Amino acid sequence: MRAPVSIAFQSAKLQSDLSSQRRVLVAGGAGFLGSHLCERLLQDGHSVICVDNFSTGRLENLRHLLNYDTFSFVRHDIVERLDLPVNEIYNLACPASPPHYQADPVHTMKTSVIGSLNLLELAAHYQARIFQASTSEVYGDPHVHPQPESYWGNVNSFGPRSCYDEGKRSAETLFYDFHQQYGVDIRIVRIFNTYGPRMRPDDGRVVSNFIVQALKGEDITVYGDGSQTRSFCYVDDLIEGFYRLMYSPQAIHTPVNIGNPGEFTVGELAEQIVGMTGSSSKVVYHPLPVDDPRQRRPDITVAQRELGWEPTVALADGLKSTIAYFERQLRKPSGKLAE
Ligand code: NAD
Ligand code: UDP
Numbered sequence: 001m002r003a004p005v006s007i008a009f010q011s012a013k014l015q016s017d018l019s020s021q022r023r024v025l026v027a028g029g030a031g032f033l034g035s036h037l038c039e040r041l042l043q044d045g046h047s048v049i050c051v052d053n054f055s056t057g058r059l060e061n062l063r064h065l066l067n068y069d070t071f072s073f074v075r076h077d078i079v080e081r082l083d084l085p086v087n088e089i090y091n092l093a094c095p096a097s098p099p100h101y102q103a104d105p106v107h108t109m110k111t112s113v114i115g116s117l118n119l120l121e122l123a124a125h126y127q128a129r130i131f132q133a134s135t136s137e138v139y140g141d142p143h144v145h146p147q148p149e150s151y152w153g154n155v156n157s158f159g160p161r162s163c164y165d166e167g168k169r170s171a172e173t174l175f176y177d178f179h180q181q182y183g184v185d186i187r188i189v190r191i192f193n194t195y196g197p198r199m200r201p202d203d204g205r206v207v208s209n210f211i212v213q214a215l216k217g218e219d220i221t222v223y224g225d226g227s228q229t230r231s232f233c234y235v236d237d238l239i240e241g242f243y244r245l246m247y248s249p250q251a252i253h254t255p256v257n258i259g260n261p262g263e264f265t266v267g268e269l270a271e272q273i274v275g276m277t278g279s280s281s282k283v284v285y286h287p288l289p290v291d292d293p294r295q296r297r298p299d300i301t302v303a304q305r306e307l308g309w310e311p312t313v314a315l316a317d318g319l320k321s322t323i324a325y326f327e328r329q330l331r332k333p334s335g336k337l338a339e
Helices: 012-020 032-043 098-103 105-126 162-182 206-216 235-246 266-277 301-307 315-331
Strands: 023-027 047-052 071-075 088-091 129-135 186-191 220-223 229-231 256-258 263-265 283-286
Touching: 023 032, 023 105, 032 047, 032 235, 088 105, 088 235, 098 105, 098 162, 105 129, 105 162, 129 162, 129 235, 162 186, 186 235, 206 220, 206 266, 206 315, 220 266, 229 266, 235 256, 235 301, 256 301, 263 266, 266 283, 266 315
Parallel strands: 023 047, 023 088, 047 071, 088 129, 129 186, 186 256, 220 283
Antiparallel strands: 229 263
16 A cells, blocks of 8 residues: 655644644535534534645635634645544545536546545554545436435446546445455445535535526526426535434444435426525526436435434525525625626
8 A cells, every 4th residue: 555645734733733632634624515514523622624625615614613723724635645644534525516527527536536545545544534425426317216325326437427426436436445455444425415505606506506596686597397306405414414424333334325305306496496585587498417317315214224314404494594695695795696
């Protein structure tokens, strides 16, 4: 196995933390989900080192965490090796929105494969527990509905979504191999579409697109005829699921679905957001992207049974706080939404 190489520590604060406290590395911590995870870890007394290359993440997501003495930030691309002594690693680093992960597909693939390899080597070296943010995209355009973890999926290896889907599938394989071959303590969550505050206005995923379009009075862009389905999980529920998996008394080394089984068509989502925002926007139809999955809903039996987890936030309630977040962004003088 390659020995991890060193990178410079960002701050003196980080160097002093390293000697005494339990250290958790969050790769991709400046992103939507990563920033919520960092916040929860800090609130619970962990020392957090966020590693991010800022490709889709934002300093704005972390600003409120900079007051914690136990928080440090390292600007780094996980495709390059790193050496930080840590006790736990969460790997959330990867662009998650189709327009972002398709903008540089080779780097997306490298992030999932080489990035995961680098973090797994770090975990092996420091005997750290390591968590992988995998995805419902490993099921592709599923022929089994809802999707249990035992379903192997229906994924195109040769198309615009493949860099993400196959990258994440390869990462799961690397996690499996490091567990089998080196005894690394792994956790893998398969995340289904999650939304909430701190998504970027230009993220490109459906919930943020529709809310921003509705608030700006722009056309709501439904791709295809809007009959495809997704199951939307609110971010707080997801982070609780991460926690239960990472710290469950009995180690679960196999992938676990975390998502909200409520299933909606994209057309229904558009109607609900237009109604909740009181927008005068009209719905327009654009071509369905290549390989866009027709349906998606998690089977969460394993999470319910093994973790006692299930979602608690209904779509209407989660949308309410997400709309309020984007409204606040809109009111900011520097807000991008009013452009
Ligand atoms: P996001 O784009 O907001 O966050 C990704 C973060 O990773 C960003 O801060 C980005 O700058 C960083 N990053 C990307 N490539 C990197 C690299 N090579 N090195 C270092 N940092 C890098 O997306 P998100 O929604 O917060 O997703 C977080 C993770 O969860 C991703 O791995 C994603 O695949 C996974 N996931 C998310 C969802 C969802 O619905 N939000 C669903 C399935 C899986
Ligand atoms: N979608 C849409 N309009 C948009 C963005 C997305 O109709 O402005 C559709 C997209 O084609 C897909 C669904 O919404 O069928 C969810 O897309 P998203 O990118 O949020 O997630 P994913 O496709 O990765 O599940």
